[in-house]
Amino acid sequence: MRRPDEKIIPLASLTQGRAPLDTLQRPIHDLRISVMDRCNFRCPYCMPRETFHDSYRFLKSSERLDFAELLRLTRLFVRAGVKKVRITGGEPLLRPNLADFIGDLTSISGIEDIALTTNGVLLAKYASELKAAGLGRITVSLDTLDPQVFEKLSGGFAGVADVLDGIEHARRAGLSPIKLNTVIQRGVNDHTAMDLLAHFRGTGVIVRFIEYMDVGTRNHWKPEMVMPSRELAASIHARWPISARGRNYPGEVAERYTYDDGAGEIGFISSVSQPFCGDCSRARLSSDGSLYTCLFATVGTDLRAPLRGGASDDDLFEILRSAWSQRRDRYSEMRASLRDAAGLHKVEMNYIGG
Numbered sequence: 001m002r003r004p005d006e007k008i009i010p011l012a013s014l015t016q017g018r019a020p021l022d023t024l025q026r027p028i029h030d031l032r033i034s035v036m037d038r039c040n041f042r043c044p045y046c047m048p049r050e051t052f053h054d055s056y057r058f059l060k061s062s063e064r065l066d067f068a069e070l071l072r073l074t075r076l077f078v079r080a081g082v083k084k085v086r087i088t089g090g091e092p093l094l095r096p097n098l099a100d101f102i103g104d105l106t107s108i109s110g111i112e113d114i115a116l117t118t119n120g121v122l123l124a125k126y127a128s129e130l131k132a133a134g135l136g137r138i139t140v141s142l143d144t145l146d147p148q149v150f151e152k153l154s155g156g157f158a159g160v161a162d163v164l165d166g167i168e169h170a171r172r173a174g175l176s177p178i179k180l181n182t183v184i185q186r187g188v189n190d191h192t193a194m195d196l197l198a199h200f201r202g203t204g205v206i207v208r209f210i211e212y213m214d215v216g217t218r219n220h221w222k223p224e225m226v227m228p229s230r231e232l233a234a235s236i237h238a239r240w241p242i243s244a245r246g247r248n249y250p251g252e253v254a255e256r257y258t259y260d261d262g263a264g265e266i267g268f269i270s271s272v273s274q275p276f277c278g279d280c281s282r283a284r285l286s287s288d289g290s291l292y293t294c295l296f297a298t299v300g301t302d303l304r305a306p307l308r309g310g311a312s313d314d315d316l317f318e319i320l321r322s323a324w325s326q327r328r329d330r331y332s333e334m335r336a337s338l339r340d341a342a343g344l345h346k347v348e349m350n351y352i353g354g
């Protein structure tokens with residue numbers, strides 16, 4: 001029984017301001033911000049043309065969070081534990097004045113790492129500006145060096161040479177390290193993986209192979225199209241011996257390997273064959289301000305309505321703290337049983353960012 005002088009302390013005030021853990025005791029460490037849902041490519045595994053056609057309704061610019069709103073939310077995510085921010089999309093370099101936003105992000109204390117993922121085509125134009133604004137490193141997506149396969153995989157809006165030129169501009173601007181994201185699909189570009197490695201071995205550019213995932217609902221994913229990392233690693237090892245180096249920190253998505261001959265590092269992101277949900281500490285913010293706690297989520301938490309409706313920082317923090325505390329996502333670990341149930345409603349990757 002309560003003593004008459006005993007104060008009732010509301011639960012919310014006890015937890016307010018604290019970095020939350022989800023139901024599986026996972027903290028928030030990374031924030032991925034999709035600054036733009038549009039893209040200048042139409043990669044069939046992400047934004048197939050038949051869905052993302054000329055009359056597809058993308059967000060209006062007024063529906064996207066502006067930079068001041070994004071910065072305010074980012075500060076609250078940092079209060080919740082975020083140390084690493086990745087800018088993504090859609091194609092983030094289509095967002096006007098992105099370098100200004102990156103410059104402002106660098107002034108938020110608590111952020112230890114800012115990265116950007118891009119298809120690379122606009123790097124020739126923006127690499128120096130991004131570097132000057134304070135961007136440290138960059139990830140460029142490049143699935144193949146074969147011009148025909150590239151055309152098929154990017155939708156035909158640019159050529160391999162444009163991406164290589166973008167990478168060269170990033171290198172000259174001093175963005176380092178440069179990592180490549182290479183999605184391998186069996187029967188589509190697996191036969192070009194060795195050429196890609198041969199090109200980048202010894203250059204300092206780190207190629208990271210990503211298993212093809214069933215993100216969204218539009219890419220006609222089939223399990224047999226996934227090339228398991230172990231199989232790919234074995235073929236690479238047969239040509240250039242490699243050794244496992246583990247992960248840099250718990251929750252890092254890529255498993256690192258180095259060439260035994262000293263030609264550098266490569267990585268494997270094996271979200272299908274070796275899911276890493278147990279350590280997943282990534283939150284995703286869509287361009288219109290919804291928080292998603294999993295790449296395969298079916299619903300998000302709207303932060304834009306309260307943000308634009310006059311909510312205080314504490315109110316907004318409480319919304320995101322509560323969303324994270326209730327998180328129980330582990331889609332990749334339960335893919336087989338969840339796939340059919342989630343299949344129709346999963347959010348698309350261009351909207352929440354990869």
Ligand code: SAM
Pocket residue numbers: 039045046088089090091092117118119120139140141181182183210211212213214215219349350353354
């Ligand atoms: N447009 C930028 C780019 O391509 O780098 C940033 C956004 S894109 C959605 C981020 C990453 O997601 C890219 O590296 C892309 O290859 C990867 N991605 C997209 N769809 C994928 C899928 N179905 N499976 C695995 N990776 C995928």
Ligand code: SF4
Pocket residue numbers: 039040041042043046047089090091119141350
């Ligand atoms: Fe665009 Fe990146 Fe998706 Fe390709 S993977 S369609 S470049 S957002």
Ligand code: SF4
Pocket residue numbers: 271276277278280281282293294295296329330331332333
């Ligand atoms: Fe994280 Fe969801 Fe991917 Fe699992 S499936 S690693 S919870 S994003």
